Amino acid sequence: xxxxxxxxxxEEQLSALKAFAKAFKVPFRSESNVPNKQTIKAxxxxxxxxxxxxxxxxxLLKLI
Numbered sequence: 001x002x003x004x005x006x007x008x009x010x011e012e013q014l015s016a017l018k019a020f021a022k023a024f025k026v027p028f029r030s031e032s033n034v035p036n037k038q039t040i041k042a043x044x045x046x047x048x049x050x051x052x053x054x055x056x057x058x059x060l061l062k063l064i
Contacts, residue, residue, distance in 0.1 A: 007034075 008014040021028045035043070045051055054060045 006017050008017055018028070018030075020026075042051075052063070054063070
């Protein structure tokens with residue numbers, strides 16, 4: 001079965017979505033470790049080949 005991912009913008013929307021799922025007996029789970037906008041942007045940049053790769057922490061620190 002297909003899965004849907006909702007991204008409510010506030011507590012009101014979150015509560016409404018939870019109530020809807022409960023009313024229709026649709027199982028759901030809540031996750032709070034969703035990446036923020038900056039992380040998502042960085043992930044897209046990496047996929048587009050606009051990132052860098054480091055082998056260890058020392059190599060990373062040299063870039064700073």
